[in-house]
Amino acid sequence: MRAVVADDAVLLREGLIRILVEDGYEICAAVGTGPELVAAAQSFNPDVIVADVRMPPTHTDDGIEAARQIRRQRPEAAIVLLSQHIQARSAMDLFQDNPAGLGYLLKDRVLQIDHFLASVARVAAGGTAIDPDVVAQLVGRPNDRNQRALSERESLVLALMAEGLSNAAIGERLHLGIRTVETYVGAVFAKLGLGTDGDEHRRVKAVLTYLEGRGATRQN
C-alpha cells in the first residue's frame, strides 16, 4: 500500500512514517504544507493519505481544506485526518457529503498504535473511522428524548457505529455474536427513527447526521 504523510511537525511526521513503514506501507511523499499535500496527492495517487489538520500556510484547517480539494478531483481518495483537538464541527462538514474513505482521529490516538493502524487500514479500504472521543462528545449530548431512551448497550452500539465499525467489528469489540449486534443495531435504528440501510457508509452518515442533530430520515 502506498501512502502520503503530511504534517509540519517533523518529529511527529518521522514517527508516523516509521509506524506505517513497519506495518508494510510504502511512503511516496512526506510533506509539510496544505498545497504540497494536494500536489503530492495529484502526482502520486496514493492508496491512503495521513494528514494533520493544522498546517501552514494558515495554521487553522489547512488539512481539511486540502482533503476537500483532493476529494473534489478524486472522490474515492482515502484520507485520515489527525487533529490536536476535537474541533468537531468543521470535521463533520466533511463527513456530511460522503463519509466513505474518510477518517478523523485525535493525535493522541496515534499513540495507540494498533488502533491507529486499524483505522488507517479501514479508511484505505473505503470505510470510515471517527475518533471515539469525538463520537463520545456527539453521543454524550443527547439531542432528543429518543436518544435518551436508549439503553447503555444500545448507546455503545450507536457510538461504535458512528466510529465506522462494521457489525463484525462491533461484535469483536463488545464480545458479542454478530446476530446480537444486528439486533441491537436494528433496535437503535428503530428507536431513533432512522432508515435501516445495509450500506455501511450510509449507516455511518445517517448516524452522524442524527447525532449532529441536523435532521434525520424518518421512517414513516
Next chain:
Amino acid sequence: MPPTSHRSRELYLAALLCAATWALSLGALTAVLADHEAEFAGRLSPNAVLGCGLATLGVLILSRHPRQVMGWLFAVVGLSHALGVTAAALGVYVGSTDGVGERTWLRTWVSLPAITAIPVILALFPDGRLLHRRWRAVPWLAACALALLAVAVPVGMWPYRGQRMVTETLAPTASGPLVSWLFVIAQALLAAAAALGLCAVVSRARSASGDTRQQVVWFGLGLAAALALIVAGKAWELWWVEVLAAVALLAGLMLGIVRHRLFDVDLVFRRTAAYGATTLALIAIFASLDVTLAVALGGDSTVIAAISAFLVALLLRPALDRAQDLVDRLLDRRVRTAVELLRTLGEQTGTRPVSPRTLADALRRALQDPDLQVYFRTSSTTEEAEEAQWMDMDGAVVGAVNPLPGHEAAPIERDGRTIAVIVHRPADASLFVPVVRAAAVAIEHARLQVELRHQIAEVDESRRRIVAAAAAERRRIERDLHDGAQQRLIALALHIQSARRRRDLPAQVDPLLERAVDQLNAAVTDIRGLVRGIHPPALASGGLSAVFDEQTLPAHVTVSCEVDERLDPDVEATAWFVVSEAIANATKHAPSSAVHARIARSGSSLLICVSDRGPGRANPEGPGLRGLADRVEAHQGTLTITSPPGRGTELRAEIPCEPW
C-alpha cells in the same frame, strides 16, 4: 503695564489740567452771563465747548495709554482754549477796568498753543505717530510758526490792548515792518503746516484699512463739517453755528471712539458719558424737587434742600445703571447683543457643561460668520516648540492652523500664552474684540474640555493596546507550547511505542516502556489543559462557536453559543475568558446549581450572559470580577453583576464589535 505710581502721577496731572479747563471755562462763562452779556458768552462758547471736550478726551486717552502724545496734545489744547476764554472774559467784562488792556493782550497769545497745535494733531492722528518720516515737516513748521508768533503776537498786539481789541479790527502791520514780516511768515508757515496736515489726514485715510481707516474718515468728516460751519458762522455772524462746528468736530472724534475703537477708550468713554448724563439728570431732579417741596411745604429752605439731597442720593445708583444701559444701547446695539450672547454663555459655563461646539455656534452667531472655526492649543507643548499642537473642536489633532485665503487667524491669549486661535472672516475690531473678551471664560472652559477628550481618547487607546498585547502574548505561548513541547512529547511517545513493537526486546523492558508512554500521555494532557486555559487553540482557528463546541463541560453547565461568524480576535479572546471565568466562579461558589451561559449577537454588540441559582452575594469589586470588568471595559464594553442574596448570580457583559 507701567508702574502704578508713575502712571498715577501723570494721570493726576492730566486730570488736573482737565479740571482746570472745565473750571476756567464754566467760571468765565458764568461770570460773563452774570454780567448780562449773553451774546459775548455765546461768542466765547465754541472755544469753551471745544476746550472742555478736548481736555476730557485727553484725560480719557491718558487713563488708558499714559504715554500717548495725542492725549497730552488734547489736554494742552483744551487748557489753552479755556485760558483764552478766561482771558477774554476777564479782559473785557469782568473785574475792574484797571489792567483790562493787559488782560485782553494776554488773551491773544494764550490761545497760540491751541492754534499751532492743530496741524500737529492732524499729522499725528490717530495713533500719535507720523505716517512717514517726510511728514516731520509738519511739526517742524508748526513749531517755527509757534516760535515766531510767540514773539510777534505779544509785540504786535501790545498797542491794541484794551477796548480797542474788541472794537477794532486787528492790523498788526501798524507795529512796524519787522513784526509784520514775522506775522506774514508765521501765518504762511502755519498755513503750510495746516495744508500738509490735511494732506496727511487724506494720505492716512487712503493707506489705512479697517478700523483705522474708519477712524480717520470720521475725523476728516468732522473736520470738514467744522470748517464749513465756521466759514458759515463767520459769514452770517451767528455764534451758535460756530458752536455747532465745535460739536461737529467732537462728534467726529466721538464716532471714531465709539464705533471704531479710536484711542481704545470706548469703555471709559461710555462710562464717563453715563456718569455725566446721570449727574445732569440728578441736578435737574434736585432742582425740581427743591422747588416742588418749597411750593408744597413752604417751609425752611435748608430743610427742604436737605430732604431733596437725601432723595437724590437714593436715586444715584439706579440712575447710574440706567444711564449706562441707555448709553450702551444707544451707542452700540450690535456689539451689545453680540457681547450679551457670549456673556450668557460664560455664565452657563458654571452650571451646565458647555461643549466646544456650543461655543463655536455662539461665536458664529455673534460675529455672523458661519465658517468660523476655533482651534485649541494643547498644554503639553512648551512655548519654545516650533510646531504647536493644535486640536479642533472635537479633540482631533491638526498639524498647524492654516487659514484659507480670505480668512484671518486671531490668537486668543491668557497670561501671555496663546491658548486658542479663532479663524474667521475679516471682522470689525470694534465687534470682534468685545465679543472675544466676553467669551474668555467659555473659551478656556472649551479648551479644557477638548484637551480632556483628547487625553481620554489617548488613555483608551493605550489601554486597548495593552490588552491586545497581552492577548497576543498568550497566543504566542499557546502556539509555542502546542507546536513545540506538545509535539515533541507525542513524537517521543510514538518512538517508544514503536520501539515496544520490536520483537527483540527483553520482556522486562516492556512494562517500563509502557509506564514511560503513560507518563508522556499524562504530560501531553497536562499541557493541553494548560494551553486551553491560556488560550484554546480552537478559538484561533474556529472562533467562539468552535471553542464551546468542543469543550467537555460538566453536566450542570450548559453553554449556548449563537455566534457563528468570526469576530475581532481580541474580542473573541475576552469573551471566552469572561465565560470561562464566570463558569468557574459559578462552579466554585454555587456547586450544586445549574449554570447557564449564553453568547449572542445583538445589533453591533456581543452579549454574554452567565447565570446560576446559587447563594448570590457576588462582590463586583473582588479581584476576579474587577479583572473581568477591566478587560471588558478595555474594549469599551460594560459588565454588570446582579447578585441578590439567595437569588442567584447573573453576569452580563456587552462588548461592541463588528464582524471581522
